Structure formats: structure tokens, C-alpha cells
Amino acid sequence: MSIEIDHVNKHFRDFVAVDNVSLTFREGELTALLGPSGSGKTTLLRIVAGLEQPDTGRIRFHGEDTTDLHVSQRGVGFVFQHYALFKHMTVFQNVAYGLTVRPRRNRPSKAEITRKVMELLSLVQLDWTAHRYPHQLSGGQRQRIALARALAVEPKVLLLDEPFGALDAKVRAELRRWLRRLHDEIHVTSIFVTHDQEEALEVSDRVVVMNQGRVEQDSSPEEVYDHPANPFVYRFLGNVNLFHARVHDGVARIGDVALPAPEFEGYQNEQGQAYVRPHEIEVFADRNHQGALRAKVELVSVVGPTVRLELRTDNSEDLVHAELPKHRFRALGLTQGGNAWIRPIHSRVFLPDSRVANG
Numbered sequence: 001m002s003i004e005i006d007h008v009n010k011h012f013r014d015f016v017a018v019d020n021v022s023l024t025f026r027e028g029e030l031t032a033l034l035g036p037s038g039s040g041k042t043t044l045l046r047i048v049a050g051l052e053q054p055d056t057g058r059i060r061f062h063g064e065d066t067t068d069l070h071v072s073q074r075g076v077g078f079v080f081q082h083y084a085l086f087k088h089m090t091v092f093q094n095v096a097y098g099l100t101v102r103p104r105r106n107r108p109s110k111a112e113i114t115r116k117v118m119e120l121l122s123l124v125q126l127d128w129t130a131h132r133y134p135h136q137l138s139g140g141q142r143q144r145i146a147l148a149r150a151l152a153v154e155p156k157v158l159l160l161d162e163p164f165g166a167l168d169a170k171v172r173a174e175l176r177r178w179l180r181r182l183h184d185e186i187h188v189t190s191i192f193v194t195h196d197q198e199e200a201l202e203v204s205d206r207v208v209v210m211n212q213g214r215v216e217q218d219s220s221p222e223e224v225y226d227h228p229a230n231p232f233v234y235r236f237l238g239n240v241n242l243f244h245a246r247v248h249d250g251v252a253r254i255g256d257v258a259l260p261a262p263e264f265e266g267y268q269n270e271q272g273q274a275y276v277r278p279h280e281i282e283v284f285a286d287r288n289h290q291g292a293l294r295a296k297v298e299l300v301s302v303v304g305p306t307v308r309l310e311l312r313t314d315n316s317e318d319l320v321h322a323e324l325p326k327h328r329f330r331a332l333g334l335t336q337g338g339n340a341w342i343r344p345i346h347s348r349v350f351l352p353d354s355r356v357a358n359g
């Protein structure tokens, strides 16, 4: 079931929560809606679900206009961050709930419900918890049961709003890999709201980046990370260093370093900003590298196999963040408080009016 959001607007008093958004979610795809708090992700998801009405614009499921359909008629399944299971019901009863409350004529037989619930519980790998109560499960297990419950009614569309938001980092990471594998099995069109860029990049087929109610970028996870559409997306998807750059005839110059910027072929002497990720900064222990800038190592932090450095160049107020493998750091013999030489090896330049190119 594909979903189409067509020129949707939503205001709360004079606050614009969703600003003229048009998106198409393809059948069977898992899409992440990614953005900072307050960017309108949840509001958009609620509009798709039918829990909220848009001021203007239409929602279509598989080409059919559902804008005025009640939530119960849209065939959507939900999992929310705090989607509490019914405490007084066992896991089995929770998952069976959506089927047992159906009117008699649509209700499957008892045997059929049992078969279906057990099938779903084994899909989420929790069939052994069928007779437990929610308080006897971990947070991660509860969210998997919430997902099984959402799937029990065979939704055409699955909507997940920060489903792992309340869990600790390790469980979160495990569950998102699990969700990816599960989605590969069931292929239901799914929209997943998150403000965690790593989660979005790892789980989804497609990432929609939102900011202030608008869509900033709509592409594959690789594209969003490797080719951010604008400075907002660049900053939102991880740490970044900014350098002044002069763009001239397909070349971006950061100090004495010249980096190819073929998209700026034909541009003359434009001033822009070069965005350089910490792992795109080369670090040396000596000065014999063309164009390298001298910097003082202000902070060294070791994070597992990676070393993060904070450096200050002679003529910059801003710190430069660099990241390198621990073995490389050791081989260089750098020390906190000592000198280093740094050189950007890749950048993406944005001109002040947001004209874009790769370096």
C-alpha cells in the first residue's frame, strides 16, 4: 500500500507545524522521518493515521483519498514510544486484543486467533512469553509485543513513533537491527519517526529529513549522508567543521589546500563555506605536508577504536574536530597540548545563498 501526502498544511493557532509537505511512500518501503524535536514529524504521522486533520491537503492510500476517513477505517497499525500494553492482560491476550474485539461476523474463530497470535509471537521471537504479564517483560520485549499487537490486525500501513525512544542505547541498537530484519520479512509499508540520525540511517530504505515543518531532503540513507542537500542536513547528520573556502573554476581552496569542486566549474572567485566531517581531516605529526595547517592538540578522547581530537589552528577561533583510528593516532605519537598539522581531504561547499556542490 503506497501512501501519498499531497500539499499538507497544519497550524496550531498561529504556529505552523506542517508547512506544505508533499511526499510519496512507496509500497513495502520502510521510511524514516528524521528531524529535531518540534520539526513536525509526529504531527505528520498523526495526519497519516487520521488522528489529526490537516488544514489543507490530501492523504491517499494506494491512490484512494483517505483524508476524511476515520482512523479506525484506515487500516493502520501503531507503535508509540509509550504504547502501554494492557497491564491486566497476558501477552497472548494483548496481541489477540484487536482480533477479539472485532464484530462477531468479522471475528476469526478461537483456533484461528490462537494460531495467528502464536505465529506473531514467534515472528517477534517471544512465543515463550505468551502467558506472562507485561510487568514481567523488559522494556525492549514490551515494544516487540506492541509491534506484534499492531501487526495482528494485518494493517496496510505501520506507523512507528520513536518506538525505541525510551530504551537504553544497547537495547535500542539491537531492536533497530531486529526491526530491519523483521521488515525484510513482512514488507508492510512503514513510517518510522525518529530524531536519532544513526537509527534512521541504519533502519530505513529511505530518509525524509524535516525541519520547522518542512522537508529538507528525501533520499536514500547513503545519499542523505554522503550528499546532504543543504547546510541544515549536513549539520543534523553528525559533527562537522566549517572552513572559509574560495571557489574558483571547479576548485575549492581552504587556505593553501585545493580540493576539486567540479560542480563549481565556471564559477569565479565566490566565497563559500566548506563543510568537512571529522574523519575527512588528515592529521600529521610534522610540517612536511603541503598545505597542512599548524594546530595545537587541545583535547584527546579515546572512544573505543577511535580517537577524537580537538585542535585549534593558529588563526582560528573555532576548534577543529578530527577523528582517526587509534592505531593511526598511536603511530603519530601525538600528545594533548602538543602540535599537529591538519589538512582537509574532502569537503562539500555551500555558497551563501545555498547554491550547492561537492568538493
Ligand SMILES: Nc1ncnc2c1ncn2[C@@H]1O[C@H](COP(=O)(O)OP(=O)(O)OP(=O)(O)O)[C@@H](O)[C@H]1O
Binding pocket: 012, 015, 016, 017, 035, 036, 037, 038, 039, 040, 041, 042, 043, 044, 195
Ligand atoms: N495539539 C497541539 N497543539 C498545539 N501545538 C502542537 C500540538 N501538537 C503539536 N504541536 C506543536 O507542533 C510542533 C511540532 O510538533 P511535533 O510533535 O509534530 O514535532 P516532532 O518533530 O514530532 O517533535 P518530537 O520529536 O519532540 O516529538 C511543536 O512545536 C509542537 O509544540
